[in-house]
Amino acid sequence: MSQMRDKHFNICEFYIAITNRCNLQCLMCTTGKGKYGAESELSSQEWIKIIGNLERNCAIQRITFGGGEPLLRDDLGHIMKFTCACDINTVNVISNGTLFDGVFLDQFDEHELKKIGIIFSIDGLQYDHDFIRGGGTFKKTVHNFERVYKEYFLAEKIASLTVSSILMPENFSHFVDFLKEFERFKGVRFDVQPVIPNNELCYVREKFRLTEKEKAKLKEIIDYLVAHEYISTRPAPLIRSYMHYFANVLEKNGRCLTGYESLNITCEGLPYLCGKEVPMPLYAYDFKEIFYSEEYQAELERIKTCKEPCLQGLHINQENYGS
Numbered sequence: 001m002s003q004m005r006d007k008h009f010n011i012c013e014f015y016i017a018i019t020n021r022c023n024l025q026c027l028m029c030t031t032g033k034g035k036y037g038a039e040s041e042l043s044s045q046e047w048i049k050i051i052g053n054l055e056r057n058c059a060i061q062r063i064t065f066g067g068g069e070p071l072l073r074d075d076l077g078h079i080m081k082f083t084c085a086c087d088i089n090t091v092n093v094i095s096n097g098t099l100f101d102g103v104f105l106d107q108f109d110e111h112e113l114k115k116i117g118i119i120f121s122i123d124g125l126q127y128d129h130d131f132i133r134g135g136g137t138f139k140k141t142v143h144n145f146e147r148v149y150k151e152y153f154l155a156e157k158i159a160s161l162t163v164s165s166i167l168m169p170e171n172f173s174h175f176v177d178f179l180k181e182f183e184r185f186k187g188v189r190f191d192v193q194p195v196i197p198n199n200e201l202c203y204v205r206e207k208f209r210l211t212e213k214e215k216a217k218l219k220e221i222i223d224y225l226v227a228h229e230y231i232s233t234r235p236a237p238l239i240r241s242y243m244h245y246f247a248n249v250l251e252k253n254g255r256c257l258t259g260y261e262s263l264n265i266t267c268e269g270l271p272y273l274c275g276k277e278v279p280m281p282l283y284a285y286d287f288k289e290i291f292y293s294e295e296y297q298a299e300l301e302r303i304k305t306c307k308e309p310c311l312q313g314l315h316i317n318q319e320n321y322g323s
């Protein structure tokens with residue numbers, strides 16, 4: 001199978017927004033604030049077709065199912081099972097965790113679970129998390145997280161368990177306390193990313209204006225993460241660059257991976273290149289045809305001119321920031 005692949009075609013990581021619907025309206029997220037229904041979403045069969053299309057054309061390392069809140073789709077498990085059966089290393093799901101009850105993981109067999117990585121979004125201790133994500137969410141999410149930790153992660157049934165946290169001035173004050181508190185979940189790693197002012201249009205960048213107190217708190221967080229690098233999914237030089245990011249002076253370091261090595265896919269099955277959709281659905285066109293289309297190549301050219309990296313996990317080349 002892999003010998004038939006075009007080795008020059010390097011896209012190996014995909015993020016699929018399987019729905020734009022969400023049960024929360026987090027402070028920093030534009031997706032949760034949109035009015036989305038299930039009508040425009042693709043069927044299970046269309047997603048399966050898309051994943052088959054990607055598998056045919058790329059040496060896929062990782063597909064992450066997100067959204068919106070992916071657990072709002074009843075067929076998420078079915079689509080993930082199909083994905084696990086493909087020639088692929090890791091199948092991640094990123095969730096706000098409020099709907100992540102024990103039943104969801106029960107549907108996967110032992111071999112499927114070995115490929116599955118679970119990412120829970122938790123943005124701080126109870127006060128900050130609830131302020132950002134809505135009252136009562138911390139308790140629900142942490143309850144579900146603890147269960148997955150005990151029953152699936154400690155039992156070595158799943159590939160990984162990660163906490164994704166978005167750093168923003170609203171959670172700077174107690175963020176180190178949050179990290180210290182959650183370090184009791186041994187082996188769990190933290191993917192701490194800086195907030196993007198508009199997470200659907202990464203290239204529309206507002207300036208941050210941190211107070212001196214916020215700058216001092218941010219430095220404390222960075223120092224803590226650098227000193228405890230083993231809990232972080234990100235290398236220390238990248239974490240250090242957050243100071244420049246929030247000071248609006250971060251310069252581009254190397255090239256952005258978007259469209260070349262990683263790709264976002266919208267809930268309508270369209271390639272999504274840094275805020276712009278390419279109007280060729282992946283269930284209807286072969287991925288190679290899309291990649292070499294004028295529209296796709298024009299977006300790649302536009303991305304080359306980006307001077308302000310957003311530091312999103314899928315887009316940055318971590319090698320540029322050392323290891």
Ligand SMILES: C[S@@+](CC[C@H](N)C(=O)[O-])C[C@H]1O[C@@H](n2cnc3c(N)ncnc32)[C@H](O)[C@@H]1O
Nearest residue numbers: 028029067068069094095096121164195196199
């Ligand atoms: C859009 S959510 C979709 C999955 C799920 N609903 C969740 O919250 O994990 C995926 C990730 O994007 C993050 N996110 C949301 N708004 C963001 C922003 N403005 N900047 C950076 N990341 C953001 C969320 O915190 C989450 O970790």
Ligand code: SF4
Nearest residue numbers: 022026029032068096
């Ligand atoms: S971050 Fe996730 S949970 Fe929060 S509004 Fe956005 S999609 Fe929903």
